[in-house]
Amino acid sequence: MKKNRYLILIFLFLWGNSLFATNSAILKDIRYFSYKDYTRVVLDLSKPIRYKEKELKEKDRVRFFLDLKNTVLSKKLKGKKRIVFNRNYIREIRIGQFKKDIARVVLEFKEVKEKKHFALKQPFRIVIDIFGTRGEKNGIKTTIKNSNKPNKKKIGKISNTKPVKTGTAKLDGDKKFSMARQLALTVKTIVLDPGHGGKDPGTIGKYYKTKEKTVVLDIAKRVEYYITRYTKIKVYMTRRTDVFIPLEERTAFANSKHADLFISIHANSAKNRKAYGLETFWLNFTTDAHSISVAAKENASSSRSIWELKGLLKKITLTSKLIESRIFAQKVQYSTLYYLRRYYRYPDYKVRKAPFYVLIGASMPAILVETGFLSNRTNERLLRMSSFRNRIAYGIFLGVKKYIKSLNGK
Numbered sequence: 081m082k083k084n085r086y087l088i089l090i091f092l093f094l095w096g097n098s099l100f101a102t103n104s105a106i107l108k109d110i111r112y113f114s115y116k117d118y119t120r121v122v123l124d125l126s127k128p129i130r131y132k133e134k135e136l137k138e139k140d141r142v143r144f145f146l147d148l149k150n151t152v153l154s155k156k157l158k159g160k161k162r163i164v165f166n167r168n169y170i171r172e173i174r175i176g177q178f179k180k181d182i183a184r185v186v187l188e189f190k191e192v193k194e195k196k197h198f199a200l201k202q203p204f205r206i207v208i209d210i211f212g213t214r215g216e217k218n219g220i221k222t223t224i225k226n227s228n229k230p231n232k233k234k235i236g237k238i239s240n241t242k243p244v245k246t247g248t249a250k251l252d253g254d255k256k257f258s259m260a261r262q263l264a265l266t267v268k269t270i271v272l273d274p275g276h277g278g279k280d281p282g283t284i285g286k287y288y289k290t291k292e293k294t295v296v297l298d299i300a301k302r303v304e305y306y307i308t309r310y311t312k313i314k315v316y317m318t319r320r321t322d323v324f325i326p327l328e329e330r331t332a333f334a335n336s337k338h339a340d341l342f343i344s345i346h347a348n349s350a351k352n353r354k355a356y357g358l359e360t361f362w363l364n365f366t367t368d369a370h371s372i373s374v375a376a377k378e379n380a381s382s383s384r385s386i387w388e389l390k391g392l393l394k395k396i397t398l399t400s401k402l403i404e405s406r407i408f409a410q411k412v413q414y415s416t417l418y419y420l421r422r423y424y425r426y427p428d429y430k431v432r433k434a435p436f437y438v439l440i441g442a443s444m445p446a447i448l449v450e451t452g453f454l455s456n457r458t459n460e461r462l463l464r465m466s467s468f469r470n471r472i473a474y475g476i477f478l479g480v481k482k483y484i485k486s487l488n489g490k
């Protein structure tokens with residue numbers, strides 16, 4: 081009898097322990113995309129957690145702590161204590177189990193121009209963006225003050241990255257916005273982002289099984305052709321082949337290239353099979369059911385988690401180029417439609433706002449073009465035609481040109 085009681089106690093003890101273990105989140109992995117003056121770090125967690133941040137400044141270093149509550153390190157990370165970068169704006173990252181239930185990630189740097197972090201869901205991950213000083217050389221900070229002939233572009237860049245006072249940035253009358261316009265920023269670099277790829281086919285056509293990833297890659301290559309053929313703008317593509325690229329990496333790539341514009345190209349699907357036409361999105365929170373469902377699909381998350389982005393967006397949109405993105409979206413939408421309508425009856429599905437992961441954290445005007453609905457028979461047929469894809473690409477190119485013209489006050 082007594083023996084049994086002991087066994088029960090041991091059993092309860094083990095059971096309790098295993099319960100504790102399954103209750104904590106696991107910091108599964110740390111991914112990073114690091115470039116000369118910009119690094120994006122992504123912490124992958126097994127489930128949503130709360131975390132605390134702290135910054136410690138010392139003579140020759142600054143340390144930024146993230147304490148992940150109720151989190152344990154994965155086996156993979158237990159052996160990996162440091163990731164060394166040796167750059168002024170990011171020297172190294174250290175990972176450790178600070179307390180039994182708190183995992184700690186420390187970023188150490190000498191000086192940093194800007195850093196921001198936010199959490200994304202499904203799967204839960206924390207994204208940290210760190211911007212160094214552009215043109216950093218041998219640890220000497222190059223500032224605009226030292227330059228006798230300040231170039232317009234540089235001033236624009238610097239003013240754009242000034243910390244924004246919370247709660248002061250508004251859509252209308254935004255000072256940063258008019259400043260950028262006054263300085264007539266030129267567009268030198270564009271990043272084109274064909275959606276999906278590899279294991280992620282995107283949406284699949286209802287009638288002919290057309291894959292979104294294939295159609296949008298083809299359109300993006302055609303846009304690239306027109307831009308490089310007719311302008312001196314440098315174009316980078318997030319992918320040129322059928323490969324999978326995480327959403328966070330696409331934005332990171334655009335930031336690292338110091339792109340002046342970012343265009344993510346997609347094809348759509350809707351429950352309503354009659355839905356047909358072009359729509360262009362810019363990043364913002366929305367309550368529109370249709371926009372929420374499009375964002376949920378492109379983010380590979382649920383509509384509910386789109387609602388939960390509200391708080392994050394309030395924070396992040398203070399520093400991103402909202403108005404410019406909206407204007408850019410309008411130019412692309414209406415130039416493309418105007419051009420397409422020479423050939424087809426193509427409905428206007430409007431310029432809309434929605435929280436797309438791929439646009440979050442972009443430091444330039446960024447839009448997402450839904451070129452057509454693969455859930456509609458006629459629209460899918462059109463998207464299968466190379467002549468149509470060519471025209472839609474030419475339309476997007478005209479939109480880019482229109483937007484640049486508008487920057488120059490024309």
Ligand SMILES: [Zn+2]
Binds near residue numbers: 275276292346378
């Ligand atoms: Zn898509």
